[in-house]
Amino acid sequence: MNRSLQEVVELVVFALVAVIIGTGAVWLSGWILGGIGTLLTWLAGLVWALLRFLVPVALVAGAVYLLVRYLNTRGVDGAAPDVGSPPSPWTMSTEGPGTDAPAPAADAPEAGGGEDDAPPTADADDASDDDRP
DSSP states (O other): OOOOHHHHHHHHHHHHHHHHHHHHHHHHHHHHHHHHHHHHHHHHHHHHHHHHHHHHHHHHHHHHHHHHHHHHHHOSSSSOOOOOOOOOTTOOOOSOTTOOOOOOGGGSOOSSOOTTOOOOOOOTTOGGGTTOO
16 A cells, blocks of 8 residues: 555654644643642641641540549449439529429419408528519
């Protein structure tokens, strides 16, 4: 198969163009991957710096949590503490935790509202309401 001189020159020129385009593509992909590598190196440095700070803080916080938990479960005499329910912040009860006793009936005003009803007076244990009339 004989090719003319023009066909041979065209094949060589097309091959050189393909090599130049391939070289450019390899250079561009290397440049992009280098940028990604730099970005990932920066991200790894940031994570390392955060972990150098957060791991000791987490260890100290965990140790404090375990110490407080141990001291709370140990109780005063070394026995298990009373597991009554804690007082609700929505009630004005003065009883300790775990007691669901209703208020005494003598403190509640009657629904009749007669003329002989006296206004409520301050008790000895109710010292915070001394400024009321």
